[in-house]
Amino acid sequence: MLTAATLAIFIVMVLAIIRGIVGPTLYDRILAVNMFGTKTVLLIALLGFVMGRPEFLDIAIVYALINFISVIGVLRYSDTNKLKHSASDIETYEKEH
Numbered sequence: 703m704l705t706a707a708t709l710a711i712f713i714v715m716v717l718a719i720i721r722g723i724v725g726p727t728l729y730d731r732i733l734a735v736n737m738f739g740t741k742t743v744l745l746i747a748l749l750g751f752v753m754g755r756p757e758f759l760d761i762a763i764v765y766a767l768i769n770f771i772s773v774i775g776v777l778r779y780s781d782t783n784k785l786k787h788s789a790s791d792i793e794t795y796e797k798e799h
Contacts (some may be wrong), residue, residue, distance in 0.1 A: 704752055711748065715741045732773060739769030744795055 715738055720732035743766045751756025 708745070708748060711741050711745050715745075732776055732780070735776075736769065736773045739765070739773070743769070761776065 706771045715758040718738040718741065722738065723730050725731040725734055729753060743762045746758055746765060750762070
């Protein structure tokens with residue numbers, strides 16, 4: 703049962719990586735990175751349970767907090783920067799002004 707859960711988490715992590723690479727918008731990519739981080743937290747917790755090491759849960763919680771803060775930071779940066787605009791949009795804007 704634990705092997706099936708680990709395999710399922712790995713499959714979802716691969717799908718998240720694919721979505722992060724292929725994602726048509728910046729927000730799709732950010733969501734994929736967030737999902738990958740969440741699945742990493744699940745994987746750390748699962749490995750801690752399998753190996754009988756409860757301190758892995760502390761590591762998983764710290765990783766979850768770092769993942770959350772980094773995603774919020776990237777979203778704030780993308781809101782205030784020109785990351786969400788394509789190169790053609792920026793060129794058009796610069797020609798107009």
